[in-house]
Amino acid sequence: MTPSSPLTCRQVVEMLTDYLEGALAPSTAAALEEHLATCPGCSTYLAQISHTVRLLGAVTPDELPESTQKGLVAAFRGLRPPRP
Amino acid sequence: MSALKPAPIQPALQPTELALAARLIAGDEAAFAEIVAAYSPLMLHVARGFVATRTSAEDVVQETWLQVSCSLEGFEGRSTLRTWVLAITRNVGRRHGAAEARELAWSQLDDGGGTVDPQRFRGSQDPWAGGWTTAGAPVAWSPEQLALDGEALTLMTRCLRELPLRQRTVVELRDVDGLDAGAVCDIFGISASNQRVLLHRGRAKLRQLLEDYYGGREAAP
Numbered sequence: 338m339t340p341s342s343p344l345t346c347r348q349v350v351e352m353l354t355d356y357l358e359g360a361l362a363p364s365t366a367a368a369l370e371e372h373l374a375t376c377p378g379c380s381t382y383l384a385q386i387s388h389t390v391r392l393l394g395a396v397t398p399d400e401l402p403e404s405t406q407k408g409l410v411a412a413f414r415g416l417r418p419p420r421p
Numbered sequence: 422m423s424a425l426k427p428a429p430i431q432p433a434l435q436p437t438e439l440a441l442a443a444r445l446i447a448g449d450e451a452a453f454a455e456i457v458a459a460y461s462p463l464m465l466h467v468a469r470g471f472v473a474t475r476t477s478a479e480d481v482v483q484e485t486w487l488q489v490s491c492s493l494e495g496f497e498g499r500s501t502l503r504t505w506v507l508a509i510t511r512n513v514g515r516r517h518g519a520a521e522a523r524e525l526a527w528s529q530l531d532d533g534g535g536t537v538d539p540q541r542f543r544g545s546q547d548p549w550a551g552g553w554t555t556a557g558a559p560v561a562w563s564p565e566q567l568a569l570d571g572e573a574l575t576l577m578t579r580c581l582r583e584l585p586l587r588q589r590t591v592v593e594l595r596d597v598d599g600l601d602a603g604a605v606c607d608i609f610g611i612s613a614s615n616q617r618v619l620l621h622r623g624r625a626k627l628r629q630l631l632e633d634y635y636g637g638r639e640a641a642p
């Protein structure tokens with residue numbers, strides 16, 4: 338890929354996480370934004386990746402079982418009795 | 422203090438973190454219960470990056486908390502307490518993984534080609550080579566489809582578990598837990614670009630699953 342050859346959609350979809358992470362060189366990011374501005378397919382794809390990330394943010398985190406947490410607090414009590 | 426004194430190499434001490442550690446050292450059970458509840462979800466995801474099962478990951482987290490309880494005096498406040506606890510989780514996880522004879526090649530580069538079905542792009546003979554085909558271009562999800570987020574969320578939770586383990590771990594830590602990229606790289610000893618590759622591949626697979634779910638496109642023949 339040379340700076341003179343415009344980005345293809347196939348290249349753009351693989352660059353979107355680097356773009357969202359701010360990891361692209363400024364000139365590459367500018368070329369990507371130019372492509373997105375005129376390509377409904379890729380801008381839709383980016384919106385869907387962003388939606389996916391938003392949904393992931395709403396996934397319930399994994400919890401340690403309640404009984405295990407209680408057991409750990411009991412163990413902590415034994416290891417570090419409260420100071421008066 | 423001389424103005425010419427070079428800047429300290431270590432980051433500044435974090436007073437709130439030291440105060441929290443002091444409460445724990447003094448045996449403050451409520452403070453301990455609070456951080457166990459707050460950090461364990463992240464720790465489970467870190468542990469899962471090293472061991473084979475959810476049960477083993479719980480063992481790693483338990484052992485880490487006992488180790489943390491015993492070594493609080495060693496916390497110097499040069500990072501957040503959470504970062505310190507995650508580093509211990511990594512060490513315990515790695516040891517358990519080795520005992521399971523399970524060496525996940527975290528530093529191995531992942532280059533499985535494109536993340537989007539190549540059939541969706543025009544071929545090299547086409548004047549628009551590499552562009553979306555008419556049938557392949559993604560169709561925007563409608564507000565009605567996006568309103569089904571409750572179901573989509575259930576799907577997402579299930580599909581996350583089916584991702585290849587390294588992708589799953591990175592996506593969970595970054596997008597579910599909100600850990601920053603640098604912390605993920607430190608924990609698993611991977612480069613920033615490898616971290617982004619894993620994150621991208623995981624996100625792209627989940628996007629595809631959502632697309633199939635929302636029915637925006639017929640399944641590829």
Ligand SMILES: [Zn+2]
Pocket residue numbers: 345346347349372376378379380553
């Ligand atoms: Zn495009």
